[in-house]
Amino acid sequence: MTYAPSSKLLATLFMTLTFGLASGQAKALTVYTAGPGGLIKQLAAGFHEKTGIKVDVFQATTGKVMARLEAEAANPRADILISASWDTAQDLDQRGWLMPYESPNAAQVPARFKAPTYVAQGISALGIVWNTQSGTPEPRDWADLTGPQFKQVVTMPDPALSGASLDLLLGLQNAQGDAAWKLFETLRDNGMTISGPNAQALTPVLQGAKAAVFGAVDYVSYASVEKGESIKVIFPSSGTAIAPRPMMILKTARQADEARKFIDYVLSEDGQRAVADAWLMPARQDVAAKRPLFKDLALLPETSVSSASRADVLTRFGRVFGQH
Amino acid sequence: MKSLFILAGATLAALGVLVALPMIFVALQAVFPHLAEGSLQNPFGAWSATLANTATLTLVGGTLKLGLGVAAVSAAIGIPLGALRGLFKVPLARLWDALFLVPFLLPPYIAALSWTMALQPRGYLEQVAGFNLGPLLFSPAGVTLAMGLAIFPVVYFAVSRSMAATGARMADVARVFGAGPWRAFLRVTLPLALPAIAASLLLAFTLAIEEYGVPAALGSQAGVAVLTTAIERRLADWPIDLPGAALLSLVLVALALTAYAIQRAVLAGRGFETTTGKPAPLAPGKLGAWRLPVALLFGAVALIAVAAPLASMLAAAFTRHVSAGLSPSNLTLANFAALFDARGEAWEALSTSLALATGTALLAGAVGLLAAWCVAGRHVPGAAVIDGLALLPAALPGVVVGVGLILAWNQPFWPATPYGTWGILLLSYTCLLLPYPVRYVSAALSQIGANLEAAARVHGASAARALRRIVLPLVLPGLAAAMLMVFAVASRELVTSLLLAPAGVQTVSIYVWRQFEQGSVGEGMAMAAVAVAVSLTLMLAATLLRRRQTA
Numbered sequence: 001m002t003y004a005p006s007s008k009l010l011a012t013l014f015m016t017l018t019f020g021l022a023s024g025q026a027k028a029l030t031v032y033t034a035g036p037g038g039l040i041k042q043l044a045a046g047f048h049e050k051t052g053i054k055v056d057v058f059q060a061t062t063g064k065v066m067a068r069l070e071a072e073a074a075n076p077r078a079d080i081l082i083s084a085s086w087d088t089a090q091d092l093d094q095r096g097w098l099m100p101y102e103s104p105n106a107a108q109v110p111a112r113f114k115a116p117t118y119v120a121q122g123i124s125a126l127g128i129v130w131n132t133q134s135g136t137p138e139p140r141d142w143a144d145l146t147g148p149q150f151k152q153v154v155t156m157p158d159p160a161l162s163g164a165s166l167d168l169l170l171g172l173q174n175a176q177g178d179a180a181w182k183l184f185e186t187l188r189d190n191g192m193t194i195s196g197p198n199a200q201a202l203t204p205v206l207q208g209a210k211a212a213v214f215g216a217v218d219y220v221s222y223a224s225v226e227k228g229e230s231i232k233v234i235f236p237s238s239g240t241a242i243a244p245r246p247m248m249i250l251k252t253a254r255q256a257d258e259a260r261k262f263i264d265y266v267l268s269e270d271g272q273r274a275v276a277d278a279w280l281m282p283a284r285q286d287v288a289a290k291r292p293l294f295k296d297l298a299l300l301p302e303t304s305v306s307s308a309s310r311a312d313v314l315t316r317f318g319r320v321f322g323q324h
Numbered sequence: 325m326k327s328l329f330i331l332a333g334a335t336l337a338a339l340g341v342l343v344a345l346p347m348i349f350v351a352l353q354a355v356f357p358h359l360a361e362g363s364l365q366n367p368f369g370a371w372s373a374t375l376a377n378t379a380t381l382t383l384v385g386g387t388l389k390l391g392l393g394v395a396a397v398s399a400a401i402g403i404p405l406g407a408l409r410g411l412f413k414v415p416l417a418r419l420w421d422a423l424f425l426v427p428f429l430l431p432p433y434i435a436a437l438s439w440t441m442a443l444q445p446r447g448y449l450e451q452v453a454g455f456n457l458g459p460l461l462f463s464p465a466g467v468t469l470a471m472g473l474a475i476f477p478v479v480y481f482a483v484s485r486s487m488a489a490t491g492a493r494m495a496d497v498a499r500v501f502g503a504g505p506w507r508a509f510l511r512v513t514l515p516l517a518l519p520a521i522a523a524s525l526l527l528a529f530t531l532a533i534e535e536y537g538v539p540a541a542l543g544s545q546a547g548v549a550v551l552t553t554a555i556e557r558r559l560a561d562w563p564i565d566l567p568g569a570a571l572l573s574l575v576l577v578a579l580a581l582t583a584y585a586i587q588r589a590v591l592a593g594r595g596f597e598t599t600t601g602k603p604a605p606l607a608p609g610k611l612g613a614w615r616l617p618v619a620l621l622f623g624a625v626a627l628i629a630v631a632a633p634l635a636s637m638l639a640a641a642f643t644r645h646v647s648a649g650l651s652p653s654n655l656t657l658a659n660f661a662a663l664f665d666a667r668g669e670a671w672e673a674l675s676t677s678l679a680l681a682t683g684t685a686l687l688a689g690a691v692g693l694l695a696a697w698c699v700a701g702r703h704v705p706g707a708a709v710i711d712g713l714a715l716l717p718a719a720l721p722g723v724v725v726g727v728g729l730i731l732a733w734n735q736p737f738w739p740a741t742p743y744g745t746w747g748i749l750l751l752s753y754t755c756l757l758l759p760y761p762v763r764y765v766s767a768a769l770s771q772i773g774a775n776l777e778a779a780a781r782v783h784g785a786s787a788a789r790a791l792r793r794i795v796l797p798l799v800l801p802g803l804a805a806a807m808l809m810v811f812a813v814a815s816r817e818l819v820t821s822l823l824l825a826p827a828g829v830q831t832v833s834i835y836v837w838r839q840f841e842q843g844s845v846g847e848g849m850a851m852a853a854v855a856v857a858v859s860l861t862l863m864l865a866a867t868l869l870r871r872r873q874t875a
Binding site for chain 2: 028030031032035036037038041055056057058059060061062063064065066067068070071072073074075077078131133158160161193194195196197199200202203204206207208209220224227228229230231311322
């Protein structure tokens with residue numbers, strides 16, 4: 001047995017690798033999702049309880065989720081994608097990446113929140129989140145944040161990372177054109193900082209380092225308010241964007257049947273109640289929400305934007321704020 | 325002889341998979357922009373655009389500035405403290421040594437987030453002392469300081485050991501010949517320690533330019549743009565830019581390799597024979613009236629570099645409402661409770677990290693031992709290649725290894741791939757941490773007389789048997805220490821974990837990072853505190869165990 005140690009080592013190496021491979025082939029459903037993390041855990045657990053199907057979750061920001069999908073295009077792994085930006089669904093649909101499916105549970109979802117290949121999981125809105133103890137006057141509209149009282153104390157989520165924030169950027173550009181860019185330049189000159197994906201922008205506002213977030217998704221803030229933090233969600237008077245969170249089955253899904261069952265589950269009453277509990281507006285109109293609905297908000301006009309102009313908008317935004 | 329060749333072949337194969345393969349794919353992708361589509365069209369197509377881009381210049385400039393700044397901060401703190409520790413009887417010396425190890429256990433990104441909570445306007449410092457250091461923290465100088473405070477121990481330990489080894493003996497000779505104490509220090513003691521100082525500063529530089537977590541946490545607010553975050557952004561943000569990520573990776577590797585090559589050149593042939601046959605008791609100097617000031621100096625550095633970030637982390641972990649600030653009524657255990665009732669997710673992240681770190685320690689230890697043994701004075705074919713590959717990761721930034729592993733293993737032509745399983749994390753950690761065991765084992769091997777193994781071979785043992793029965797027991801202490809280091813670093817690795825972890829797999833670092841992305845500061849910090857406590861306990865247990873064995 002002169003070769004024992006080397007063969008043992010090789011065997012260990014081999015076993016670690018193959019075991020790793022084998023575990024990846026278990027018949028689980030793979031869901032890639034942008035936050036909220038607590039909601040997808042709830043949904044995965046509820047679905048597992050009901051069907052016995054395990055759900056593997058990759059949860060990150062919309063930008064990261066989409067990047068991973070793109071990077072894996074040659075070798076796709078995701079069955080279901082839940083994004084925080086409606087545009088991503090339109091884009092993937094145009095590329096022909098999506099599998100058509102109309103869930104019977106989607107009957108109660110308004111037409112504007114569904115298409116043959118995707119359907120909203122829930123809806124968030126963007127607003128100003130303001131620290132009530134910051135000593136600044138309560139803002140009512142976007143432009144209020146350009147005032148001297150808000151010098152150096154406004155922050156904004158990075159639209160390259162946060163899908164919902166990108167939707168707001170597009171909404172403002174569609175509604176106001178160059179005036180929107182002027183607004184951003186004024187905000188930059190007033191010392192507004194760009195800080196990571198959307199919830200990360202909230203953290204300095206919680207502690208009071210910043211007084212307000214320009215365009216935060218509301219559900220994260222509502223959850224913080226529920227926990228007892230002294231912040232307030234304000235929907236600007238000139239209008240804001242809502243961000244329906246599209247879920248879709250990828251054409252390359254290995255577990256298409258399970259994927260359809262998962263969509264059914266999320267759109268079931270149980271699933272939608274979980275969505276409402278995460279402080280989102282449920283996609284189904286017959287499930288109660290814990291917060292204002294989109295019908296109660298002043299909304300920016302909607303248009304669909306091509307992917308080229310979305311990239312342009314991001315590039316232009318990056319230039320204004322000197323990102324690399 | 326046969327078993328020797330088998331072992332060398334196996335080592336070479338392992339290093340090929342762990343190190344060479346990802347690097348080859350980074351280079352290929354950088355040259356062929358359409359590699360991911362399986363096409364070799366338009367070679368070098370992305371080079372002129374990327375390299376002529378002013379953004380690239382900004383990134384290289386920012387990276388160099390940060391690296392040099394961190395090296396300067398590390399020098400300013402590490403050299404004086406290291407010199408005092410090496411040459412004098414410093415009060416509570418053991419305690420300072422232990423405390424300055426903590427930055428290795430406290431993940432840099434958590435330190436950065438702790439600094440943010442402490443220093444930003446209305447942060448803990450302002451709540452306690454009435455002023456804040458936000459403008460300093462969110463500036464290039466602040467990022468440099470935050471990283472310098474975490475990296476200076478590298479310089480401190482190198483300088484103190486080197487000076488302690490030289491001792492005051494040589495300087496005493498100079499004193500006998502009429503030199504004043506300062507002159508003796510400047511002309512004799514300091515030059516003797518210079519190679520160690522230079523090497524440790526270059527290491528600090530390399531560590532700084534490879535760091536991802538701190539620039540990611542502070543960089544955008546501080547106006548610091550560096551290569552690591554730019555590479556991650558090109559790779560992990562939509563739309564992705566594989567050629568750009570690969571090309572910037574090559575630039576970063578070139579910077580790191582240059583620093584590493586200079587470091588090797590500085591150390592090569594600069595060994596001083598400071599220990600002769602006779603054991604001379606090295607009596608550290610007495611500080612006399614300086615005892616108290618020196619103790620205060622060490623205490624101040626420990627307070628700023630170790631206690632402050634830890635206190636901030638714990639404050640956030642035990643706080644119910646961030647907006648309510650520090651007050652007894654705001655104290656809570658709820659964040660810790662939330663960790664362990666969230667459907668076991670935190671437990672899963674913790675056990676995944678611990679299992680991966682254990683696996684990495686074993687795998688890196690095994691491959692590292694074999695590599696060091698193959699290279700050490702044995703005429704194995706390919707020894708130079710083995711040596712180069714085994715030490716290369718010391719100069720490889722984590723983000724580049726991540727890029728390489730994605731490019732290598734996400735190709736459709738593999739019949740099976742570890743990508744998409746936790747196996748890919750094991751590969752990335754092992755690759756990055758391989759140099760620790762290689763260095764420690766090489767150092768131990770260089771002290772073992774060649775006749776021991778030869779004697780075993782003469783008596784009929786095969787190379788493999790001699791390795792197992794003679795070499796392994798002798799290098800075990802060094803190997804074990806290296807494996808502990810590997811374990812500690814692997815259990816907190818951030819950037820390759822973020823890039824490579826498949827759906828359904830979470831590590832401690834990802835869990836903490838995601839909690840911050842979600843705005844759950846308290847839960848993130850609670851998890852960080854648990855992880856730091858676990859690795860601290862393991863390290864202490866291991867140290868105690870070793871002390872008992874040697875006693």
